[in-house]
Amino acid sequence: MGKYDFITAELADLKAQGLYNTIRTIESAVGAWTVVDGKRVLNMCSNNYLGFANDPRLVEAARQAVARYGVGPAAVRSIAGTMTLHVEFERKLAAFKGTEDAISLQSGFCANLSAIPTLMGAGHVLFTDELNHASIIDGCRLTKAERVIYPHRDVGALRRALAEHKAASRKLIVTDGVFSMDGDLAPLREIVAVAEEFDALVMVDDAHGEGVLGSHGRGIADHFGVQGRVDIEMGTLSKAFGVMGGYLAGRREIVEYLRQRARPFLFSSAATPADVAACTTAVEILEKSDEPVRMLWDNGRYLKGRLADLGFDIGHSETPITPVMLGEATTAWEFSRRLFAREVFAQAIVFPTVPKGKARLRVMVSAVHTKEDLDFAVDAFARVGRELAVI
Incomplete structure (x- = not known):
C-alpha cells in the first residue's frame, strides 16, 4: 500500500459524494463580465461588491505606488517593512471607521489570527457564534481560552453563557457581522448591550x-449605531475594496498592543505598495460618495425580487448576498455547470463550507452590474431551474 493511497481514496470519495470542487481559472480582470476558462461569462459569484477590483482609479494608484516604492517592502512591518503608505492608509481607515486607530494585515484571515490569540489565553473565555467564519474558528483554536459556542444569533443563550462565566478574568464575544453564506446580520446592538452588562470585549468580523x-x-x-462600543472591528480589503489584505480597528491601546504582539504582523512580510495604495484610494472614494453602495443595494433588491418571483428559495438574507438554496451537492454542481454553459458564472457552495443538505449557489451582485446583466442572469437561472425541476 502506497503512502499516498489515503489521499487518492479521499479524493475519490469527494467525487463520489459530489463534494469535489472544480476550481475554475480567471483569465481577465474581474468585472461584471469576466473571462473564465477561456469563456466570457457574467460574473455572479465574486466578492467584488463595489466594482473596485478593476476600477481605473485604484489601478492608477497601484501603478504609481509600484513606480515609487517598488513591488514589495521586503520585510515584516516591525523591522523594516512599514512604509509611509501603510501609515497613511491606517490613519485614513481609522478616520473612515470612526475608531481611534487601525492596523493593516496581509489578509482578513490573518487579521482574525492576529487578534483572537493575542488577546485571549488560559483562564479566559471566548463566546463565538456557531456559524462564524473558518478564520474565527481557527483563531479561537489557537488560544488556550475556553470556548463557548452559542446558537446562531441567539442573544438570550449568549447572555446565559456569560452569566455562567461571569467570574472569568477576561471575556471576548466574537461574531461575524454579515454571515457570508446566508447574508443575515449579527444582532450587534443587542450583543453590545449584553457585553457591557458582563464587562466583556466585543469583536466583530465585518x-x-x-x-x-x-x-x-x-x-x-x-x-447599528454602536460606533465606539465595539472593541475590535475586523475587516477585509479583498471584497468590497477589491484588493487584498485585512485590518483591525478599535481603541488605540488595543491596536498598539496588536502591533507589539500579533504574530502575523510580526512574522509575515508587509502588504505590497500596490495593494496599500489601491486600498487607500478605495477609502477616499467612499469618503466622497456613497453612490457605489447605493447601486449595490439597488442591484441586490432587484435580483432577489426576480429570483423570488420565479419560485427559487433565496433564504433570509438581509444583504445583497443571495443564496439560491438547492439542497444536495450534486444538484448544486450540475446547476452551476449548466449556468456556465449559458454564460453565467456562479459556483456551487457545498460541504464543508455549508452543512450537508444545504448546498447552494451564492449569487453575488456588484455595483457595476447593469439591469440588463441581471436580467440575463435571471433568464439563465429560470431555464436551468426548470430543466432540473428546482422551480
Missing part, C-alpha cells in the same frame, strides 16, 4: 459588511 453596510459603507457598527 468582512462582508465593509463597503456594504452603514453610511458610505462604513460597516456594521455604523449600521
Whole structure:
C-alpha cells in the first residue's frame, strides 16, 4: 500500500459524494463580465461588491505606488517593512471607521489570527457564534481560552453563557457581522448591550459588511449605531475594496498592543505598495460618495425580487448576498455547470463550507452590474431551474 493511497481514496470519495470542487481559472480582470476558462461569462459569484477590483482609479494608484516604492517592502512591518503608505492608509481607515486607530494585515484571515490569540489565553473565555467564519474558528483554536459556542444569533443563550462565566478574568464575544453564506446580520446592538452588562470585549468580523453596510459603507457598527462600543472591528480589503489584505480597528491601546504582539504582523512580510495604495484610494472614494453602495443595494433588491418571483428559495438574507438554496451537492454542481454553459458564472457552495443538505449557489451582485446583466442572469437561472425541476 502506497503512502499516498489515503489521499487518492479521499479524493475519490469527494467525487463520489459530489463534494469535489472544480476550481475554475480567471483569465481577465474581474468585472461584471469576466473571462473564465477561456469563456466570457457574467460574473455572479465574486466578492467584488463595489466594482473596485478593476476600477481605473485604484489601478492608477497601484501603478504609481509600484513606480515609487517598488513591488514589495521586503520585510515584516516591525523591522523594516512599514512604509509611509501603510501609515497613511491606517490613519485614513481609522478616520473612515470612526475608531481611534487601525492596523493593516496581509489578509482578513490573518487579521482574525492576529487578534483572537493575542488577546485571549488560559483562564479566559471566548463566546463565538456557531456559524462564524473558518478564520474565527481557527483563531479561537489557537488560544488556550475556553470556548463557548452559542446558537446562531441567539442573544438570550449568549447572555446565559456569560452569566455562567461571569467570574472569568477576561471575556471576548466574537461574531461575524454579515454571515457570508446566508447574508443575515449579527444582532450587534443587542450583543453590545449584553457585553457591557458582563464587562466583556466585543469583536466583530465585518468582512462582508465593509463597503456594504452603514453610511458610505462604513460597516456594521455604523449600521447599528454602536460606533465606539465595539472593541475590535475586523475587516477585509479583498471584497468590497477589491484588493487584498485585512485590518483591525478599535481603541488605540488595543491596536498598539496588536502591533507589539500579533504574530502575523510580526512574522509575515508587509502588504505590497500596490495593494496599500489601491486600498487607500478605495477609502477616499467612499469618503466622497456613497453612490457605489447605493447601486449595490439597488442591484441586490432587484435580483432577489426576480429570483423570488420565479419560485427559487433565496433564504433570509438581509444583504445583497443571495443564496439560491438547492439542497444536495450534486444538484448544486450540475446547476452551476449548466449556468456556465449559458454564460453565467456562479459556483456551487457545498460541504464543508455549508452543512450537508444545504448546498447552494451564492449569487453575488456588484455595483457595476447593469439591469440588463441581471436580467440575463435571471433568464439563465429560470431555464436551468426548470430543466432540473428546482422551480
